[in-house]
Amino acid sequence: MTLRLVVLSALVSLVLSRRYLETDARRGKEWIVDSQSSVEGKFIELTFAVKHRNIEELKHRLIDISSPKSENYGKLLSLEDIENIVRPPAESFDAVSSYLREFGVYNISISSGFLRAHVAVRTAEKILSATYRTYMHSRLGQQTLRCEEYSLPTTVADHVDFVAPTVNFPRPLRVTYNGVDSTDLQQNTPDSLRELYGLGSTMGGKSSTRQGVTAFLHQYYSEADLQSFYNQYFPQLLGTPIAEVLGPNGKGAGVEASLDVEYMSTLGAGVRTEFWSFAGRQPNNTENEPFLDWLYVLGNTSDPPLVFSTSYGEDEASVSSEYASRMNEEFMKNSLRGISFIFASGDSGVGSAFGPCTTFTPQYPADSPYVTSVGATTSSNPEIGAQLSSGGFSNRWRRPAWQDFAVTEYLSTASYLPDPELYNSTGRGFPDVSAQGTGYVVINNGMTLPSVAGTSCSSPTFGGIVAMLNDARIGAGKSPMGFLNPFIYAHPEVFNDVTSGNNPGCGSDGFQASEGWDPITGYGTPNFPAMLKAAMLLP
Numbered sequence: 001m002t003l004r005l006v007v008l009s010a011l012v013s014l015v016l017s018r019r020y021l022e023t024d025a026r027r028g029k030e031w032i033v034d035s036q037s038s039v040e041g042k043f044i045e046l047t048f049a050v051k052h053r054n055i056e057e058l059k060h061r062l063i064d065i066s067s068p069k070s071e072n073y074g075k076l077l078s079l080e081d082i083e084n085i086v087r088p089p090a091e092s093f094d095a096v097s098s099y100l101r102e103f104g105v106y107n108i109s110i111s112s113g114f115l116r117a118h119v120a121v122r123t124a125e126k127i128l129s130a131t132y133r134t135y136m137h138s139r140l141g142q143q144t145l146r147c148e149e150y151s152l153p154t155t156v157a158d159h160v161d162f163v164a165p166t167v168n169f170p171r172p173l174r175v176t177y178n179g180v181d182s183t184d185l186q187q188n189t190p191d192s193l194r195e196l197y198g199l200g201s202t203m204g205g206k207s208s209t210r211q212g213v214t215a216f217l218h219q220y221y222s223e224a225d226l227q228s229f230y231n232q233y234f235p236q237l238l239g240t241p242i243a244e245v246l247g248p249n250g251k252g253a254g255v256e257a258s259l260d261v262e263y264m265s266t267l268g269a270g271v272r273t274e275f276w277s278f279a280g281r282q283p284n285n286t287e288n289e290p291f292l293d294w295l296y297v298l299g300n301t302s303d304p305p306l307v308f309s310t311s312y313g314e315d316e317a318s319v320s321s322e323y324a325s326r327m328n329e330e331f332m333k334n335s336l337r338g339i340s341f342i343f344a345s346g347d348s349g350v351g352s353a354f355g356p357c358t359t360f361t362p363q364y365p366a367d368s369p370y371v372t373s374v375g376a377t378t379s380s381n382p383e384i385g386a387q388l389s390s391g392g393f394s395n396r397w398r399r400p401a402w403q404d405f406a407v408t409e410y411l412s413t414a415s416y417l418p419d420p421e422l423y424n425s426t427g428r429g430f431p432d433v434s435a436q437g438t439g440y441v442v443i444n445n446g447m448t449l450p451s452v453a454g455t456s457c458s459s460p461t462f463g464g465i466v467a468m469l470n471d472a473r474i475g476a477g478k479s480p481m482g483f484l485n486p487f488i489y490a491h492p493e494v495f496n497d498v499t500s501g502n503n504p505g506c507g508s509d510g511f512q513a514s515e516g517w518d519p520i521t522g523y524g525t526p527n528f529p530a531m532l533k534a535a536m537l538l539p
Helices: 002-016 055-066 079-086 090-101 121-128 190-196 223-233 255-267 290-299 321-335 401-413 455-475 485-490 528-537
Strands: 018-020 031-033 043-050 108-111 114-120 133-137 143-146 151-153 160-164 210-216 244-246 272-278 307-310 340-344 372-378 392-398 427-430 433-436 440-444 447-452
Touching (some): 043 090, 043 121, 055 079, 055 321, 055 485, 079 321, 090 114, 160 321, 190 433, 210 255, 210 290, 210 455, 223 255, 255 272, 255 440, 255 455, 290 321, 307 455, 321 392, 340 455, 372 455, 401 427, 401 485, 433 455, 455 528
Parallel strands (some): 210 272, 210 307, 244 272, 307 340, 340 372, 372 433
Antiparallel strands (some): 018 151, 043 114, 043 160, 133 143, 392 427
16 A cells, blocks of 8 residues: 555656646647658757746836837847846756756757757657647648647746747738728729828838848748739839848748738838748758747847738637747847837637637737737728728737727727627737738739738738838938837827728627727828828937
């Protein structure tokens, strides 16, 4: 009996000595197990997100340099300054490194709060007490290696936010090729958008600033398509290539990537455009996590583009709280350097990107308090909130102070509000702004697609306009716009208010657009002359 108790006690101790991480992550329905594919002989790049220090100081510094009324507005920090604030203690890296050496893993790199190790998948399974499988995306046909749970010894887990790639599955937003809204009565081209938002023939080039488009999961663009697009719709840029391609850009252009480069480069015309591509695996076929890889590379780049447009997202609840919190920290770190993060708000109205829902489903990263979320409009004169435009309130992040007045005003004055049981009215409201999201003309693989739709259209459009603001400010010896949201909410007058439209989902009509901010179009669409005037008055 005594021996049995000792054995039982040892087993209990062994179980309790490990901690499961990211237990609230969910696999998207589009990712299915590929039973025909084996993990034998495959490799993976494990990334350990080692816990930062001084996160509250990081938040305070960001708001201080981003608030238009602050005496410290625009006083950016260097990479070294930021690392000195948040760098994890040496004992945290030592704890992880020592644990990996127990499995014969010695090829370890440490940078910007992350520890990386190149290991065989079977070794990763032992390290994480996990089972990896190959999953196939039912729509994209792409494969990825993931597990559905993992753990670390408590003595190691105490120092780690999460490990990737593990339980978080990548999911880019979907673009629609032939419009979504019945009100989609027009085609959008660079010229029509520039006229609508007041850019006219304005070109950048007053500074050496750059703008960037991100691409994930083998979304590539074609330089031939881009030049054909310029030739037909914006000849001012004909012969101008993408300034730099970071990462793979294989054969077979994707509509998403084509859309992004064609419209960010023409709305931000004259500002050099870069294409940052992350396929989810390295050239040697080692699996990694593409979204995290982007932020890792960005955090190790001394002179990056100062605006990024990203059309990538998923249901907030499908991403673990640990992962999302650490991504927020990465957004903050890079925003302190003057980088603006522009994200498409999502294309599922108030509903889920994965299917039926019973409560409204916020989208991440669009609902992060540290990015600028762009919803979609359609039609013109006046613009109307597009039904596809995702918007609402986060269930995870509290409403930030900079949007408290705007959201409170909406909730107290809107003529119609959905059942309050369907959403969290105290959460961070999104989107922040909007732009046209239907009827885009795109050239892809030599073919002209006449009516592409989605907030994936809206994000690069708005991003290009922000790049033009940066170009003007930097050319005048000022700082870039950086974290935009305090500026946006301090200057609602620089946007075209959109007061009609709704974003249905979950068996409801969703939210209604109204005067001022609303959770379908934010504060509205850009008025470039007004934005430029307000931006140039800042220190």
